[in-house]
Amino acid sequence: MKTNAVKEKLRNGEASFGTWLSLGDLYATRVLARLGFDWLTLDIEHSAIDWSQATTIFAAVADAGCIPLARVPEGSHHYIKRVLDAGAWGIVVPMVDTVEQAKTAIAAAKYPPTGNRSVGGGMHSMNFNATAGEYYERANEEVLVVLQTESPQGVKNAEEIYSLPGCDAIFIGPNDLRFQMRTADGTFPTPDEHEAMVQRVIAVGQKVNTPTGIHAMSIESAKERAEQGMQFIAVGSDLKMMSERAKETVTALWPDRVAADIARY
Numbered sequence: 001m002k003t004n005a006v007k008e009k010l011r012n013g014e015a016s017f018g019t020w021l022s023l024g025d026l027y028a029t030r031v032l033a034r035l036g037f038d039w040l041t042l043d044i045e046h047s048a049i050d051w052s053q054a055t056t057i058f059a060a061v062a063d064a065g066c067i068p069l070a071r072v073p074e075g076s077h078h079y080i081k082r083v084l085d086a087g088a089w090g091i092v093v094p095m096v097d098t099v100e101q102a103k104t105a106i107a108a109a110k111y112p113p114t115g116n117r118s119v120g121g122g123m124h125s126m127n128f129n130a131t132a133g134e135y136y137e138r139a140n141e142e143v144l145v146v147l148q149t150e151s152p153q154g155v156k157n158a159e160e161i162y163s164l165p166g167c168d169a170i171f172i173g174p175n176d177l178r179f180q181m182r183t184a185d186g187t188f189p190t191p192d193e194h195e196a197m198v199q200r201v202i203a204v205g206q207k208v209n210t211p212t213g214i215h216a217m218s219i220e221s222a223k224e225r226a227e228q229g230m231q232f233i234a235v236g237s238d239l240k241m242m243s244e245r246a247k248e249t250v251t252a253l254w255p256d257r258v259a260a261d262i263a264r265y
Contacts, residue, residue, distance in 0.1 A: 001130035004089055004142040006039050006067045006232075010169055010211045015226040018069070020215070020237035020265055021057065024049040028238050029057050033064035041069040041234065043265075044083065045094050051086060055123060058087035062127035069144065075105035077116065084109065085121035089128070090144025092171055097153040099160050105147060106166035110140045114166070146171050146213075146232060149201050151180035158201060162210040169232040170205055172198060172214040175264060202228055215265060239263045 009016045018039035021029055024047055032040060040061050042054055049057075054070065061068035067090070070083040075093040083091060093105040107115035125135035128142065145166055149155060150173045162170055177197060181189040189197075198214065205212035206229060213232025216222035222235045236244075240263040247259040 001125075001134045001138055001142075002062075002128045004067060004144055006090070007142065007144050007168060009038065010144075010231050013231070015231045015233060017222060017226075017233050017235060018067075019235050019241070020071075020239075022047045022237045022239040022263075022265065023242075024053050024057070025238070026053075026056055026060060028242075030060050030064065032238060033061045033066040037066060039067040039069050039090075041071055041092055042088070043071050043237070044079075045071045045073045051082065054083065054088075055086040058083075058089075059123070059127055062087065062089070067144075068127065069146070075101055075108070075147075077104070077108040080105060080108035081118055084117070084139075084143060085124055087123045087127040089142065090146065090168075092146045092148060094148045094173065095150055095154075095176070096147040096161065097151050098157055099164070102147055102161045102164055102167065106145055106164060109143050109145050110166060111136060114140050144168050148173055148176075150176035152197065153180075155197055155200050155204075158204040159208060162204055163208045167210060169211040169213060170201060171232055171234075172201055172212070174198070174215055199228075202230065205229075237263065237265045240265055 006016050016038040018037045021040050021042045042057050058068040068088050069090045069092060070088040071092040072079040072083055080091055091109055096102050108117055111117045122132055125132045128135055146169045147167055148171045178194055202212050211231035213230050214225050215234045216225055222233050225233050243263040250259040
């Protein structure tokens, strides 16, 4: 059975870099899976991707030697069970604000007696090049559980959440964190206030020895976060890479034409 190299990197204190799959396109996924990223996360939270698509994409990533992950729509037993049975090697769980939410997500990713994941399926084991029996025996060790901190409430509860057994890493969604920090009148935090919240997450992660990460919008930002000690770092997305390069082309061809800013991630 294959081992999860990303979990190994995180345990060893190394930085891992990946990107987001927002397009749900098999061809684009197969290309990206062969370019050297540590992992690729299929965004099922915000993208219109069905279960059949997801299953095919996880298999394509795994067969290429990359690590397939899934950001689930929410940290429920239903969604986590479905993506893991579909062949994802790990989950990224959004909007984890409380200890109870974190415990629910972790339990859903682990077979008994550690958790309450239901036993069944066969696509999960194929992606690990294992028999079903081997998978059931080792899945709790190999499946990666990443919880997202995206609100002041999540930061407030950070130390207790990050200390939970089975929490492999923490991931900041900077846009959601920024929106969740808005005041009652809709005022956004200043860049310094936002960065201070990010640094609180890094500090707590280092205190309890849980790797942290963030969605970076540029290569330079990704490198800077790694220097700050972050280990699970996303750099843009397939959509962002495509749209930015296309925007450069349009601007070069028609300097007076303003290309639309399409992709946030």
